[in-house]
Amino acid sequence: xxxxxxxxxxxxxxxxxxxxxxxxxxxxxxxxxxxxxxxxxxxxxxxxxxxxxxxxxxxxxxxxxxxxxxxxxxxxxxxxxxxxxxxxxxxxxxxxxxxxxxxxxxxxxxxxxxxxxxxxxxxxxxxxxxxxxxxxxxxxxxxxxxxxxxxxxxxxxxxxxxxxxxxxxxxxxxxxxxxxxxxxxxxxxxxxxxxxxxxxxxxxxxxxxxxxxxxxxxxxxxxxxxxxxxxxxxxxxxxxxxxxxxxxxxxxxxxxxxxxxxxxxxxxxxxxxxxxxxxxxxxxxxxxxxxxxxxxxxxxxxxxxxxxxxxxxxxxxxxxxxxxxxxxxxxxx
Amino acid sequence: xxxxxxxxxxxxxxxxxxxxxxxxxxxxxxxxxxxxxxxxxxxxxxxxxxxxxxxxxxxxxxxxxxxxxxxxxxxxxxxxxxxxxxxxxxxxxxxxxxxxxxxxxxxxxxxxxxxxxxxxxxxxxxxxxxxxxxxxxxxxxxxxxxxxxxxxxxxxxxxxxxxxxxxxxxxxxxxxxxxxxxxxxxxxxxxxxxxxxxxxxxxxxxxxxxxxxxxxxxxxxxxxxxxxxxxxxxxxxxxxxxxxxxxxxxxxxxxxxxxxxxxxxxxxxxxxxxxxxxxxxxxxxxxxxxxxxxxxxxxxxxxxxxxxxxxxxxxxxxxxxxxxxxxxxxxxxxxxxxxxxxx
Numbered sequence: 001x002x003x004x005x006x007x008x009x010x011x012x013x014x015x016x017x018x019x020x021x022x023x024x025x026x027x028x029x030x031x032x033x034x035x036x037x038x039x040x041x042x043x044x045x046x047x048x049x050x051x052x053x054x055x056x057x058x059x060x061x062x063x064x065x066x067x068x069x070x071x072x073x074x075x076x077x078x079x080x081x082x083x084x085x086x087x088x089x090x091x092x093x094x095x096x097x098x099x100x101x102x103x104x105x106x107x108x109x110x111x112x113x114x115x116x117x118x119x120x121x122x123x124x125x126x127x128x129x130x131x132x133x134x135x136x137x138x139x140x141x142x143x144x145x146x147x148x149x150x151x152x153x154x155x156x157x158x159x160x161x162x163x164x165x166x167x168x169x170x171x172x173x174x175x176x177x178x179x180x181x182x183x184x185x186x187x188x189x190x191x192x193x194x195x196x197x198x199x200x201x202x203x204x205x206x207x208x209x210x211x212x213x214x215x216x217x218x219x220x221x222x223x224x225x226x227x228x229x230x231x232x233x234x235x236x237x238x239x240x241x242x243x244x245x246x247x248x249x250x251x252x253x254x255x256x257x258x259x260x261x262x263x264x265x266x267x268x269x270x271x272x273x274x275x276x277x278x279x280x281x282x283x284x285x286x287x288x289x290x291x292x293x294x295x296x297x298x299x300x301x302x303x304x305x306x307x308x309x310x311x312x313x314x315x316x317x318x319x320x321x322x323x324x325x326x327x328x329x330x331x332x333x
Numbered sequence: 334x335x336x337x338x339x340x341x342x343x344x345x346x347x348x349x350x351x352x353x354x355x356x357x358x359x360x361x362x363x364x365x366x367x368x369x370x371x372x373x374x375x376x377x378x379x380x381x382x383x384x385x386x387x388x389x390x391x392x393x394x395x396x397x398x399x400x401x402x403x404x405x406x407x408x409x410x411x412x413x414x415x416x417x418x419x420x421x422x423x424x425x426x427x428x429x430x431x432x433x434x435x436x437x438x439x440x441x442x443x444x445x446x447x448x449x450x451x452x453x454x455x456x457x458x459x460x461x462x463x464x465x466x467x468x469x470x471x472x473x474x475x476x477x478x479x480x481x482x483x484x485x486x487x488x489x490x491x492x493x494x495x496x497x498x499x500x501x502x503x504x505x506x507x508x509x510x511x512x513x514x515x516x517x518x519x520x521x522x523x524x525x526x527x528x529x530x531x532x533x534x535x536x537x538x539x540x541x542x543x544x545x546x547x548x549x550x551x552x553x554x555x556x557x558x559x560x561x562x563x564x565x566x567x568x569x570x571x572x573x574x575x576x577x578x579x580x581x582x583x584x585x586x587x588x589x590x591x592x593x594x595x596x597x598x599x600x601x602x603x604x605x606x607x608x609x610x611x612x613x614x615x616x617x618x619x620x621x622x623x624x625x626x627x628x629x630x631x632x633x634x635x636x637x638x639x640x641x642x643x644x645x646x647x648x649x650x651x652x653x654x655x656x657x658x659x660x661x662x663x664x665x666x667x668x669x670x671x672x673x674x675x676x
Contacts (some may be wrong), residue, residue: 040524041495077436132589154612155390179349184389184551189595190609196605214597218604255529257558260581267558268534269529273494 001071003173003205004028008065008076010044010051012277019278021060022047022229024304029173029205034195035255036220036237036254037209042274043226045209047178052207053090054082069172070250091166091204095178097158100165101150108134108146111168116171122269126253133164138194156187170202177209194218213256214239217241225249228275228285245310245317247305248286284315292316334338338377338413339545340384340513345410347371351617368528372569373410375643378562381511383546385560385577387553387592389613393569398517401547402436414513417517432458435506438518439518441498443495445490452486454501458509470619474555475504479534496527507542514539515547520555527614528591553596558583562649565589568616568624571643575650585650585657588625623655629657 010022013114015315022044029035039045052067056078069089070274073126074081086092094100111130115121118321121129135144137160150158159179166174176195199206208220216223217237224234225246233246241328254268272289275281284302287293296315306314348367370391378384384395399405403413403423412419414434419426435458437446445454451502452472456463460600473483481502490498499519506514516535522529536559539546549558556563559579564574565586573586584590592605609630614620626636633656641653652658 040526054595075516184613185592185595185597186389186609187612188597189606191604193608194598212597213525213599217602218597218606233647240600241602253527253599255525257529257532257554258591258600259554259557259596259598260578266533267529269528269533271530273496273527325613 001069001172002028002030004068005052006068008048008051010056010060010065011048011063012060014278016156018063019276020063021227022051024067025226025231027207027224027231027234029207031172031203031205032199033221033289034199034206034219036223037215037226038211038213038223040211040252040274042228044229045211046085046177046180048208049175049207050321051076051091052175053086054079054094055086057250059255087114087132087171088169089173090169091169091171091174093159093162093166093176093179097155097162097182099231100151100162101148101158106147106149107153108148111161111164113208114165114168130164133167134161137161137164137167137198138190141166146296146327154187155183156190157304158182159187159191160194163191163198166203167198170190171204173205173207174198175207175209178211180215181210181212188215210248213241213253225252228280229277230285231311232286232303232313233311235312239310243318243320245307245312245320246314247290247292247318249317250318251289284313337593339380339415340378340547341400341413342376342546343411344373345397345400345412346373346408347369347393347400347405347501348408368559369569370616370621371400373651374566374569374571375410376564376571376574378513378545378547380545380663382561383548383559385556385563386547386549386555386566387551388566389551389592390615390656391568391616392566393616394452395568398436398515398547398549400402401513401515402434403431404436406495410427415587419567422426432509432518433512435497435509435511435514436516437506437516437519439521441495441522442490444502445498447490449489449503450486451488451490454490455496455504456508458672475508475523478503479539480506480530494527496530499523499531499654500534503531503538507538513543513545513547515549518551519548521550521552521628528555535559553592561675563564565592568613570653571651572654574643575648575652575653579648580629583648585646585652586625586654587629587657591628591630623653623662624640 008025011018011020025030025048029036036046051062056062062076067074067076074085076082108130112126115129117128131142139145139157139160154176180191183191192215210216220237223237223240224231227248232250244253249269253272257267270289275285281288282299283299287297294316302312302313302315346372348369351366351368374397384396387616388394396405400407403426406422417430423431452469455475456472458469471488476482476485481500488635520531523531549560563580564571567588574590584593591609595609597606611630614619623636623641626632636655641655643651643653645647645653646658
């Protein structure tokens with residue numbers, strides 16, 4: 001059964017009124033699928049994750065949104081209704097595993113405690129299950145690591161434990177918030193392949209939140225691009241990368257430097273910076289940085305519209321196949 | 334001597350002693366433990382070029398940068414800059430020479446004093462040398478060079494985004510009219526679109542002023558974009574050093590090859606990277622022989638006991654490996670890679 005989020009709105013209360021931080025974010029993820037939620041700092045992607053599990057605190061609040069998991073729809077404004085979803089229905093893998101691991105307890109104990117909070121298990125059964133989970137996430141010599149404190153593990157190992165924690169109650173949705181960002185490439189590759197295997201084996205839906213388009217290309221089946229609090233384009237991963245239709249998506253893809261590329265030349269940078277919440281320009285929020293912006297873009301905000309199996313919010317989208325063909329690979333002959 | 338390379342490192346080494354508890358020092362006779370952050374690194378740089386230094390966390394690349402600018406004092410080896418030997422840390426170096434080497438740090442939130450105004454931050458290197466009016470003029474000129482304006486003179490760092498702060502850090506580095514700028518992960522904290530702006534600014538500035546750069550990063554794509562030559566570090570040592578084009582088209586060291594395979598490529602959706610097995614060993618107790626041998630697919634018995642030295646392999650490549658070069662380098666595991674020919 002797929003997981004769906006509808007109309008998530010997160011706001012910030014200020015003296016002058018409420019400022020929207022995330023608006024009208026909706027998506028659906030089928031089992032075994034990975035939706036990559038991509039955006040730059042301040043786009044609202046991590047707030048979307050936090051909103052999804054009700055982890056926001058004043059002055060930030062959830063002003064709307066409905067999460068449907070396992071056939072139940074829960075209004076996200078209702079903190080009491082959301083609480084039981086955490087862990088059980090939605091597992092969360094944070095960027096820094098130190099935030100989900102308690103430094104004062106051995107990692108094994110933390111797993112046992114989490115398992116017993118969600119499942120009717122006695123200590124012995126929970127311990128066995130925890131060991132299996134640790135083996136499953138590829139922690140070397142799990143029995144020995146069971147007794148280790150978080151600081152005794154490497155960054156990659158901690159992230160494996162954090163993933164095991166998120167999987168304890170076998171939730172249908174796992175939210176991974178920049179969970180590979182702090183890792184070295186070689187460790188990152190290991191964690192990405194672990195996530196890919198878990199998705200295949202457990203059939204979970206994954207919301208992969210990242211700014212790293214490379215990781216998204218590798219792991220996601222579908223991609224949603226966020227800009228200034230809203231989704232501006234959503235499409236299957238191959239299409240989005242081969243033929244982006246929103247000018248922002250294309251600019252973002254082109255700004256990534258390439259290994260063994262030409263060197264020498266300047267990178268196509270996007271001029272300016274993303275507007276801050278509360279300082280959004282009228283019309284399309286991207287228009288001040290957009291080479292295709294017209295008068296309409298300056299006054300009227302383009303709605304996110306369904307186009308086949310994709311969605312797009314742009315008055316002047318690039319034609320399909322219009323994007324300068326991003327050359328493949330790049331290195332070698 | 335004015336001859337010779339612009340910048341030369343000869344067997345530069347940095348060990349950090351690990352503090353031991355008092356009881357341990359009194360009772361145990363064991364030798365003091367040291368972290369071997371940088372081990373016998375020899376590299377050089379021509380004026381106007383960029384030396385890229387890549388590696389994973391803990392490989393010693395940041396320490397290497399700090400040694401260059403004098404924030405750390407080498408435990409061994411020599412650094413020569415424009416033919417003169419740089420002894421000790423920044424304070425012991427001739428001031429006129431030292432100020433020609435400037436640094437741009439990774440974190441623009443930590444490297445700018447939040448209480449200072451922009452005009453004071455960017456002209457810090459010339460405090461006491463210029464009059465207030467001249468300093469202001471200099472500040473305006475520097476801000477323009479990095480794409481900011483005189484409207485920013487009296488602002489504080491918190492009023493700027495990460496990318497703009499990095500521009501301020503670059504302006505401050507330029508204030509001393511440096512010849513060498515050491516950039517330590519200058520764009521790692523930035524978003525891609527902003528990263529592109531800052532990389533472009535660095536390259537433009539370098540070309541305009543004829544600067545030389547040492548560019549330290551974990552990001553091979555970024556290093557590939559800016560460098561003239563690239564040194565790959567693993568556990569404190571340089572394992573491969575080659576001209577940029579050669580390194581990326583024909584990597585030879587198994588670690589370099591593995592590292593290149595692990596880069597995610599946005600242009601190849603669905604491709605699964607080959608992960609390097611295991612983890613980087615501790616710099617407290619690096620493995621004997623070649624430090625990469627426990628993770629190396631080509632390791633032979635002698636790699637476990639004998640440390641390979643850097644040796645030329647043709648094409649400008651220097652590599653520290655017993656195995657590659659003797660036979661034709663193995664093809665990458667899953668076809669489609671670059672065909673490598675050494676020499």
